[in-house]
Amino acid sequence: MAAAQGAFSLREVMAAFQSCVTEQREVLLGPYLRGWRGLVRFLNGLGAIFSFISKDAVTKIQIMESYCGGEKKEEYRTMQSMVRYELNGGLVDLEQRSAHPNSGCRTVLRLHRALHWLQLFLEGLRTAQQDASTSTICTDSYNASLAAYHPWIVRKAATLAFCTLPSRDAFLEVMNVGGPEEAVEMLGDALPHIRDVYGITEELYAQHRLLDLP
Template sequence: MEDSESEFNLKVVLVSFKQCLTEDEEVLLDHYINSWKGLVRFLNSLGTIFSFISKDVVSKLQVMEQLRSSPQREHYTSLQSMVAYEVGNKLVDMDRRSRHPDSGCRTMLRLHRALRWLQLFLESLRTSPEDARTAVLCTDSYNASLAAYHPWIVRRAVTVAFCTLPTRKVFLEVMNVGSPEQAIEMLGEALPFIEHVYDVSQKLYAEHSLLDLP
């Protein structure tokens, strides 16, 4: 992805998720991390409103980058190899005792949940009518994804913050892919790439009973 702000657009970011999957549907962690960095840039371009999510995501991405540069880095090439390594070596906290608070499995699960929220929100922007209120769309997406894992006080602060979101038109313009109509068309083409990565990850975590890691 280009560094210059003028070159940044959401289509490049969403399509980059296509590179996360190999032919055998392994999720490559380097591509996943880089794709998420693009989503963070998109969130930050909307101001501080999403900082409660983007700051958490950035800290999780840093954990994953540290694992990718650690002596054990060959085990952290893909989501599948990471799960096999950490589960096989009991490096994952299956209960509330935090011996491994920064395990790759736990860290990626947090990113996975945040990805679901953003996927649902972008999909609702795509399918909603012109006069839809973004605060409602964002709150509904949040309630269907991240809210279940946040304490009440965070949920309350978040839903209040959503009330100050810009209009649907502004969101579509910030995507930097042309007119609102072109942005909606782009979302239709590109969101399936995120959805595919999410579905593969969800299935893997479910198979190993990792979806509720504390």
């Protein structure tokens, strides 16, 4: 059953990321962006403290959706075809952000980094004890991923905001799959698909030396 309009559904996110990877181990951008739309609903459901990430993600999703539905949509069918097309066409700023600030490669890289944080955070929620501090889980996940790419003032604001996070059970309720036990089980099913997509993207970007795009 589909989730209510605007509500987060872990099942829908899992289905999207599950359908991302082809038999050739390529990442389809359509399902990837659908998965991200679902993750944005998760962030929005947690309140304004995550808006600094969710608003930026929405902007990036919209940029990529315009590519995927545009004149060159065949070039943006997969992550791999996008990288080939943009690199071969000189559409990526490898040295400094100037001529192509909204290239697909740069835009996806920002989503990719944020996906790593969410993956670590959700894994932390899944494996933590019931009384574990969600603030600590979130902060540790952030410091191991997104923090390296944010200026000090953003890092400070983020870690202060994380101190106000609700309990672990409250987070698991937001998953909309039943009680905490059902949510933990569903996360166990969903996270391998997110990890797989993240790993393929990381390898692709490393292969083409795109992990540090300005």
